[in-house]
Amino acid sequence: MLESKQVVVIGGGISGLACAYRLRQRGADVTLLEAGSHPGGLIGTFEKDGFLFESGPQSFQGTETLLQTIRELGIETELCKADPKAPRFVLRQGKLWNVPMSPQAILSSSLLGLASRWKIVSEPFRRTRPPSEEESVAKFVRRKFGHEILEYLVSPFVSGVYAGDPEKLSLRAAFPTLEEWEREYGSVLRGAMKSRAARPRDKRPAGPPPLCTFRGGNSTLARAIAAKLGDRLLLTSAVDAVRPCSSASPGVARIQFTREGRPDTLVARAVVIATPATTAARLVGVLAPSLAPKLAGIPYAPVCVVGLGYHAKQFGRVIDGFGVLIPRAEKIRTLGIVWNSSLFPGRAGEGRVAVTGIIGGATDPGIIDESEDTIASIVRLDCESVLDVAGAPIVSCVWKHPKALPQYNLGHSHVVKAIRDGERAVPGLFFAGNYLSGPSIGKCVEEAFATADATAAYLDGGSAGRP
Numbered sequence: 525m526l527e528s529k530q531v532v533v534i535g536g537g538i539s540g541l542a543c544a545y546r547l548r549q550r551g552a553d554v555t556l557l558e559a560g561s562h563p564g565g566l567i568g569t570f571e572k573d574g575f576l577f578e579s580g581p582q583s584f585q586g587t588e589t590l591l592q593t594i595r596e597l598g599i600e601t602e603l604c605k606a607d608p609k610a611p612r613f614v615l616r617q618g619k620l621w622n623v624p625m626s627p628q629a630i631l632s633s634s635l636l637g638l639a640s641r642w643k644i645v646s647e648p649f650r651r652t653r654p655p656s657e658e659e660s661v662a663k664f665v666r667r668k669f670g671h672e673i674l675e676y677l678v679s680p681f682v683s684g685v686y687a688g689d690p691e692k693l694s695l696r697a698a699f700p701t702l703e704e705w706e707r708e709y710g711s712v713l714r715g716a717m718k719s720r721a722a723r724p725r726d727k728r729p730a731g732p733p734p735l736c737t738f739r740g741g742n743s744t745l746a747r748a749i750a751a752k753l754g755d756r757l758l759l760t761s762a763v764d765a766v767r768p769c770s771s772a773s774p775g776v777a778r779i780q781f782t783r784e785g786r787p788d789t790l791v792a793r794a795v796v797i798a799t800p801a802t803t804a805a806r807l808v809g810v811l812a813p814s815l816a817p818k819l820a821g822i823p824y825a826p827v828c829v830v831g832l833g834y835h836a837k838q839f840g841r842v843i844d845g846f847g848v849l850i851p852r853a854e855k856i857r858t859l860g861i862v863w864n865s866s867l868f869p870g871r872a873g874e875g876r877v878a879v880t881g882i883i884g885g886a887t888d889p890g891i892i893d894e895s896e897d898t899i900a901s902i903v904r905l906d907c908e909s910v911l912d913v914a915g916a917p918i919v920s921c922v923w924k925h926p927k928a929l930p931q932y933n934l935g936h937s938h939v940v941k942a943i944r945d946g947e948r949a950v951p952g953l954f955f956a957g958n959y960l961s962g963p964s965i966g967k968c969v970e971e972a973f974a975t976a977d978a979t980a981a982y983l984d985g986g987s988a989g990r991p
């Protein structure tokens with residue numbers, strides 16, 4: 525006799541964990557199947573010789589939804605928030621420049637030439653309309669602000685979020701509000717001001733959400749959700765196939781998986797696939813064959829993460845701030861260096877400094893084929909030149925992510941629409957994951973909660989798919 529569950533969630537990264545957690549809150553009988561031996565997927569915290577490194581996301585934005593979830597989980601006392609006033613840097617001609625974060629700072633900063641600064645402050649008065657065809661991020665920024673702003677502000681930021689190529693990234697898919705603001709107000713800065721003014725005075729945020737982590741690293745979040753799920757989370761349980769049930773047996777799908785080497789099967793009325801899109805493509809091959817090629821076609825960029833630990837005295841400059849983004853025009857292979865021990869306590873110990881270099885992305889996919897030693901020495905040499913650090917690090921760790929981040933390239937919104945249509949066409953089938961509404965942890969959790977709510981409503985007799 526097959527064990528029948530109401531919902532099976534496949535994939536125990538933050539998307540699957542958040543979805544299963546919310547489904548349990550909604551009273552569903554849920555089982556989460558995760559292929560790996562730890563919960564959290566790309567989220568991973570590692571300790572080495574007194575240094576604390578993150579193998580994936582280095583921090584997350586404390587959005588309202590995330591902070592509320594953290595409170596519910598009872599881990600708010602573990603939360604660390606970075607100083608919002610800490611400077612962020614960008615490299616230009618070998619020098620570190622403060623990234624200007626306000627219109628006044630833009631006007632007075634000499635990171636950008638006068639013409640570029642004028643383009644930013646005068647943008648609200650130059651009304652434009654989005655072109656009829658979908659536009660890349662690079663094309664949009666060149667059209668509205670010019671090449672220098674693309675090169676030294678927007679492209680490094682795009683590397684930081686998507687590890688993407690701005691020439692290929694779709695503005696509509698990656699930064700939809702910018703397109704909306706241009707359509708509605710003729711100006712993105714005017715749109716930003718209007719949307720802020722539209723909120724009640726007491727609901728207006730003073731700035732962007734704070735950057736956060738936990739005393740014990742980002743894995744704290746994954747572990748806390750896993751603890752709430754208890755024995756509903758099955759680790760080392762890789763799903764091999766999701767098939768429609770025969771008409772004689774109840775449920776929408778039979779989920780075949782291998783747990784610690786042994787084959788097993790569950791039957792469920794609803795299935796949430798929260799794996800990377802490439803795996804989702806394989807899993808829905810029988811249940812939703814027309815969706816499989818669309819999911820398989822979402823490109824992913826590889827990223828390598830290099831954690832380096834030093835003595836503070838090895839640095840020729842003070843390491844104080846968020847870190848530095850490195851524009852491609854600087855001809856340095858590392859995309860950016862996060863200054864972990866300056867941002868958060870407990871990362872390195874007294875008199876020591878922990879930094880993390882991020883390298884690869886859509887514009888440098890070949891990095892993933894290099895050996896770990898080569899990757900470590902490229903990032904180490906880049907740190908030496910950018911941060912003026914001398915001598916070998918005390919500690920060096922490398923993590924390779926061959927499929928790190930989905931690319932929201934031109935055409936991506938059509939793929940997401942096809943996935944939403946697919947959900948409605950196969951009642952009981954749902955998707956969650958970082959390829960749907962944004963790759964950040966905050967977006968993954970919001971997306972997962974919305975999927976959980978739609979799944980719970982479906983189980984209660986509501987309609988299929990996301991509203």
Ligand SMILES: Cc1cc2nc3c(=O)[nH]c(=O)nc-3n(C[C@H](O)[C@H](O)[C@H](O)COP(=O)(O)OP(=O)(O)OC[C@H]3O[C@@H](n4cnc5c(N)ncnc54)[C@H](O)[C@@H]3O)c2cc1C
Pocket residue numbers: 534535536537538539540557558559560564565566567579580581582583584585761762763764798799800803827829925928929956957958959963964965966968
């Ligand atoms: C290097 C790097 C830096 C980043 N930096 C930041 C940052 O600073 N801030 C931020 O907010 N975000 C950051 N991100 C993005 C964010 O970490 C990810 O988008 C997010 O963690 C993805 O979560 P997910 O659950 O959607 O996917 P994943 O974490 O990929 O989880 C998918 C899970 O599915 C499991 N799985 C796969 N196949 C199967 C199967 N057949 N059966 C069962 N399970 C399966 C996998 O083992 C995995 O656990 C970064 C990402 C990377 C790679």
